[in-house]
Structures are given as C-alpha cells and as structure tokens.
Amino acid sequence: MKIAVCISHVPDTTSKINFTEGDTKFDTNGVQFVINPNDEFGLTRAMWFKEKQGATVHVLNVGGPETEPTLRKALAIGADEAIRVNTAPIDGFSVAKQLAHVIAEGGYDLVIGGRESIDYNGGMVPGMIAKLNDANFVNTCIGLEIEGNSATAVREIDGGKETIKTSLPLVIGGQKGLVEESDLRIPNMRGIMQARSKPLHVKEAVDSQAETRSVQFEKPAPRGAVKLVDNVDDLINLLHNEAKVI
Amino acid sequence: MVLVYTESEEGKFKKIAQEAVSYAKGVADMLGTTVTAVTVNAGDTSDLGNYGASKVLEVSNDALANFNAEAYAMVVSEAARKENASVVILTSSANSKFMAPLVAVNLNAGYVPNVTALPESTSPFKVKHNVFTNKAFSITEITTDVKLIGVAKNAYGLVENQTSATAESFAPEVSTGNSEVVSVDKATDKVTIADAEIVVSAGRGMKGPENWGMIEELAATLGAATACSKPVSDMGWRPHSEHVGQTGKPVASNLYIAIGISGAIQHLAGINASKVKVVINNDPEAPFFKAADYGIVGDAFEVVPQLTEKLKEFKAQNA
Ligand SMILES: Cc1cc2nc3c(=O)[nH]c(=O)nc-3n(C[C@H](O)[C@H](O)[C@H](O)COP(=O)(O)OP(=O)(O)OC[C@H]3O[C@@H](n4cnc5c(N)ncnc54)[C@H](O)[C@@H]3O)c2cc1C
Ligand SMILES: Nc1ncnc2c1ncn2[C@@H]1O[C@H](COP(=O)(O)O)[C@@H](O)[C@H]1O
Numbered sequence: 074m075k076i077a078v079c080i081s082h083v084p085d086t087t088s089k090i091n092f093t094e095g096d097t098k099f100d101t102n103g104v105q106f107v108i109n110p111n112d113e114f115g116l117t118r119a120m121w122f123k124e125k126q127g128a129t130v131h132v133l134n135v136g137g138p139e140t141e142p143t144l145r146k147a148l149a150i151g152a153d154e155a156i157r158v159n160t161a162p163i164d165g166f167s168v169a170k171q172l173a174h175v176i177a178e179g180g181y182d183l184v185i186g187g188r189e190s191i192d193y194n195g196g197m198v199p200g201m202i203a204k205l206n207d208a209n210f211v212n213t214c215i216g217l218e219i220e221g222n223s224a225t226a227v228r229e230i231d232g233g234k235e236t237i238k239t240s241l242p243l244v245i246g247g248q249k250g251l252v253e254e255s256d257l258r259i260p261n262m263r264g265i266m267q268a269r270s271k272p273l274h275v276k277e278a279v280d281s282q283a284e285t286r287s288v289q290f291e292k293p294a295p296r297g298a299v300k301l302v303d304n305v306d307d308l309i310n311l312l313h314n315e316a317k318v319i
Numbered sequence: 320m321v322l323v324y325t326e327s328e329e330g331k332f333k334k335i336a337q338e339a340v341s342y343a344k345g346v347a348d349m350l351g352t353t354v355t356a357v358t359v360n361a362g363d364t365s366d367l368g369n370y371g372a373s374k375v376l377e378v379s380n381d382a383l384a385n386f387n388a389e390a391y392a393m394v395v396s397e398a399a400r401k402e403n404a405s406v407v408i409l410t411s412s413a414n415s416k417f418m419a420p421l422v423a424v425n426l427n428a429g430y431v432p433n434v435t436a437l438p439e440s441t442s443p444f445k446v447k448h449n450v451f452t453n454k455a456f457s458i459t460e461i462t463t464d465v466k467l468i469g470v471a472k473n474a475y476g477l478v479e480n481q482t483s484a485t486a487e488s489f490a491p492e493v494s495t496g497n498s499e500v501v502s503v504d505k506a507t508d509k510v511t512i513a514d515a516e517i518v519v520s521a522g523r524g525m526k527g528p529e530n531w532g533m534i535e536e537l538a539a540t541l542g543a544a545t546a547c548s549k550p551v552s553d554m555g556w557r558p559h560s561e562h563v564g565q566t567g568k569p570v571a572s573n574l575y576i577a578i579g580i581s582g583a584i585q586h587l588a589g590i591n592a593s594k595v596k597v598v599i600n601n602d603p604e605a606p607f608f609k610a611a612d613y614g615i616v617g618d619a620f621e622v623v624p625q626l627t628e629k630l631k632e633f634k635a636q637n638a
Contacts, residue, residue, distance in 0.1 A: 084451075086565050086566070086584065086585045086588070087584055087585070090451045090454040090455050092455070110565075110566045111566070164429070165420075165430070166423065166429060166430065169420075191451075191452055191565055191566070192450070192451060193450050193451075193457075194432065194433055194449065194450055194451075194452060195430075195432060196416050196419070196420075196432055197419065197420040197423065197430055197432070198420075199420070200388075200417070200418075200419070200420025200421055200424075201420040201421075201423060201424050203420075203421070204392075204420065204421045204424035204425070205424055209496060209497050209498050210388060210389070210421070210498075211498065212388070212413075212416065212417040213413055213416075213417070215559070225501075228417075229413065229559075229560060230386075230413050230414070230503070230505065231412055231413045231414075231511045231512075231513035231514065232505050232506060232509065232511030232512075232513065232514075232560075233503065233504050233505030233506060233560070234503075234504050234505075234560070235385075235500050235502065235503040235504065235505075236500070236501050236502045236503075236504075237498050237499065237500055237501065238498070238499050238501050239497055239498040239499070240497050248566075249559060249562070249566060249567070250559050253553075254553045255553075283462075284427075284428070284429030284430075284461065284462060284463045285429040285430070285431055285459050285460065285461045285462065286459065286460050286462065287450075287457045287458070287459045287460075288445065288458050288459065288460050289457070289458040290450075290455055290456065290457050290458075291447075291455065291456040291457075291458070292454075292455050292456075293453075293454075293455070293456070293591065296610070296612070297612075299598070299608050299609070299611045299612060299613065299614045300612065300613050300614070301608075301613075301614045301615070301616060302613065302614070302615055303615065303616075303617075304615075305615070305622065305625045305626040305629045306629060308597065308613060308615060308626065309626075309629055309630060309633050311613055312574070312595070312597070312613070313633070313637075316574070316594075316595045316612065316613070318516075318517070318573045318574040318594070318595050319517075319541065319574065319630075319633075
C-alpha cells in the first residue's frame, strides 16, 4: 500500500496572531511553525500501517522552501520520502489541484489529510483531492482500518459517530481519534539523523490559479472587562436581564 | 439566483437551516435576485418561506436516507445548475463541511467556510470569515462565477422575511458511490454541541470523572450540551467528542459556561465565537477571566450545585 500524508505547515497553537503590510499579510515574525495537529494524528496512523502492514509513506506539502523543516520532522517521525510542490499556497482549491496532480502521478492508494488546517480553517483540501481524482472520501475521520482493497472508517458526526465501509483509493480528512494523543511520536536522535538522508523531492507547480484570495485581515474587537459577581443569584439575574441568554 | 441547502432531521428543519435561508435572503437582496432552497427527505417545507425562500426544490429519495457526501453533493450541484445559481449557501454542520469541497469541485466554485456576515460587496464578491481558529477574520474575494459559502453558526441569526414559497419536486440522478454507512452511534436524548444554544464545559479543576454528575445536572437544567477541555478527554474522563478548542470542536453557542478551565490560548481559540462567556474558577488569576463576560471566583464544588439549585427555582418561576 502506498500512502500519501498531506502536511500543512501552520503556526504553533500558542502563536499570537498578528498581521503586517496594512493587515494584508500574516506576520510570521517570531512564529514557530509545526505540522498541522490534525495531520500529525494522520501521520502517526500512517506509521502504524507502515509497521504493521508494510505500507510506504510519503509526505506531501505545497509551499515554499520554508516548509522543509516541517517535512524533515515528518521524515524523522518515520515517513520514507517527502515531496514539496514549490509554490505559495494561496487558497485551498489551488493547493488541492497541485496535490491531486502529484497524487495521481504517484499512484497512491490512500491519502491522509487533516479535517482542517488550524491557520485558514479551510476544511476543503482533502475533499477536493478526492473529487478531482475520483477517489472515495471520508471526512472528520476518527478511525481507519484497511484490509486489502476495502476500508472501514469511523467518522465523527454531530452528536456521535458512524461507521462507513468504503474502498481504496481513499482520501480521508483525519483528526484526533485516528490515534490517541499518547501515541504521537517525538522524533528521536536516530530518526533525526536518518531524516537527513531521506529524499525530499521538490516539484514545480502545475498551472493552476486561485479561486479565492484573502484581501484583508481583521482582529476581533477587544472585549470589555469581565463582570465578577460573588453569588449565583446575581449571575442568574445578569444572564437573564442583561445578557438575555437564559 | 441564490441556492441554499437546508438540513432537516426526521423531517424537521434545523435552526441552522433557517439561519442559512435568512442569510441567503440577505445575499439575494444585495444581488437583486431570489432564494431557492433545496431539501432532502424533509416534511413540510412551508416554514422556509418564513425566512425568505421563494422556491423550494423537494428531493425525496430512499437512497438518501443516510447522509452520503457524494450523493448529497450531487443533489446540491444539480440544483445549482438547474437554477443557474451564482451563489450557493451551506452551513457549518459536520455534513455541510463534509460535502462542501465536493460541491466546490463539481461547480468549479471558489469556497469560503465559516462566513460570519453578509458580503462586504458583491462586485467584487468579498466575504468576511473566521480564520486562525477564531483569532482573526479575513476578508476574502471569490473570483469564480459560482461562489460557495459556508455560513458560520449563530453569526447571522434568524431573520424573518415572509415570502410565499412554491414547492416543486426535484429528482436529480444521484449515486452514492462506493461508500456505505453501516452503523450510526448517536445519543438521541442529548443536546449536541453543534446544535446547543448553551454549552456547559468543565476542565481539570473538576479533579476526576466521578465529579461530572454536577456538570451534567447543571447542563440538564439549562437544556445545555456538555463539553470539556482537552486534557479531560485525553485522560479519558470524558469522550473525545466533548473536547472543544483549537484542536477539538468549535463552539458557537449563545452562552458558554466554563468550570475549572484555566483558559489556555488553545482552548479559547475554539470558543471565541460563543456570544456570552461565564467562568467559574477558584483562581482569580486564571487567564480565562480575561476572556469572559461574567465570572465567579470560587470553588466549583460549592458554586455549581448552588447555581443548579437557583436555576431550577428560576426556571420554575419563569416557566
Ligand atoms: C498542540 C496543542 C493543542 C491544544 N488544543 C487544545 C484544545 O483544543 N482544547 C483545550 O481545551 N486545550 C488544548 N490544549 C491544551 C491547553 O494548552 C491546556 O493545557 C488545557 O486547555 C488546560 O485544560 P484545563 O483548563 O482543563 O486544565 P488546567 O490548566 O489544569 O486548569 C484547571 C483550572 O481549574 C481551576 N480549578 C482547580 N480547582 C478548582 C475548583 N475546585 N473550583 C474551580 N476551579 C478550579 C484551576 O484554577 C485552573 O484554572 C492544547 C495544547 C497543545 C500543546
Ligand atoms: N499547503 C498544503 N500542503 C499540503 N497539504 C495541505 C496544505 N494545505 C492543506 N493541506 C492538507 O489539507 C488538510 C485540510 O486543510 P485546509 O483545507 O487548508 O483546512 C490539512 O490538514 C492538510 O492535510
């Protein structure tokens, strides 16, 4: 089985979000970039398929050279090869077209992406790849088993979960649950050393144009100070009469 | 024409469907056009006229009894083609988010999710939406002929707009592809975080899973959904499905009550879209107080039972 894990390179969850150039660009100053958390769960599940079922695992990213440390980290965790499509990710649709192209060329059976990137929260790239390449798709995936050509996926739905029987080629939008938090791996020294000599291919982008473009950012208005009360009667009164939420 | 997909459950429209129609009507007014709603196996659709739909395409098909993203995306795409829609509106439910990318590819439509307001302008077509998990907004231009929008929950609200809606049955060809739902595991007696107006959430300050009785009781009193912080679900005190925050579920309720939660940046990111936030924490320095509207500095083990008690009295008086 050939697995592609799509890795989005995102600001660490503790990052302060600021903008520059008249609020038109994300300010990367002092920001640490990491593997998108949803993708890290997916990558770890891919390692399980590699170790238990002999799969090969490639990690893919659409981005500039600045994403290479993130791809190296994925290699250090255990992926076999990395591919970076050398173009700035402008919107989800154009990223999906780039990835769909690489995936069709590479003949991957299983594509693991995340439910969403925690930066632009698009939640669209894996589904678009599936549709563009005519593969099956399961989103918000919290469990995945593969047996030959068939797959059983568990999907989180509003208020519960459902089990879906489907088949390869398959694309999933994964999240926590695919593996547990405690299963996540921190690269060890040996992994980091090996990652240095693993292939990281750089591919030129195929022609594709963006369908959407961010033109301006805004930060939420600062909120007023908290109203502290010292008894529950006052709280109920405020929630009823002032906030009107009960 | 603006097309809106309206979700129903057991034949009844969800509030998010009414909100999506309200929003669609707002967009249609800006464009000087009308709203067509498309429904799947819904009962009485006349309610959609109350929010501004002037036409309802009713799809009724047993093959669509379970949600299937592939098939539902076809329904919406075919409806958009038939109506020659320039804007297609979905919601932020798990199902809408599942099928949206498929609809986008079918219609070659630029897609923007988590949209919080009517377009800033329609030519160029620019919408405002949440990014960086509610830490910021982006104004994004969609340049394709067909625009696909996912409306954020609880951001636009319900706007009544009496329109007489004509219903028409619609039978697009659908294929459920190679995916089949084999089992659904869903608590039907509980309010879900996605649908809830009020969410009662608790963190590590509750000390252990055995203390969640008081959280459940407070939630039941308010008709609220229960939620928790990440470590609580990581430790298995509560199910994963209750974990909210940047890496968990987003919450966009009217009221969010946080009990024994410190207010880490990753937690706040996921709940920023909630309107009113109440914090109960025994540490006056807990960062959550800075992000809250109302707060009580106190021991949850005392405050929560008192609050439940008094709310019961309040409910009895205001019933
Ligand atoms: C990559 C990453 C992603 C993350 N994503 C998320 C996420 O999505 N959601 C999330 O929640 N967290 C997330 N976290 C974790 C986050 O950083 C915090 O660790 C977590 O939110 C803390 O949970 P807590 O507030 O329940 O626990 P604690 O930080 O331990 O806080 C417990 C609070 O309870 C109070 N308390 C104690 N006893 C009482 C009492 N008797 N009465 C009242 N109050 C009391 C304490 O004063 C304290 O404020 C993430 C972390 C990382 C690194
Ligand atoms: N630039 C990118 N390169 C590789 N994969 C990506 C990229 N952007 C998004 N993805 C994948 O698509 C998922 C959903 O991203 P998004 O649609 O941007 O929210 C992510 O979790 C990744 O798996």
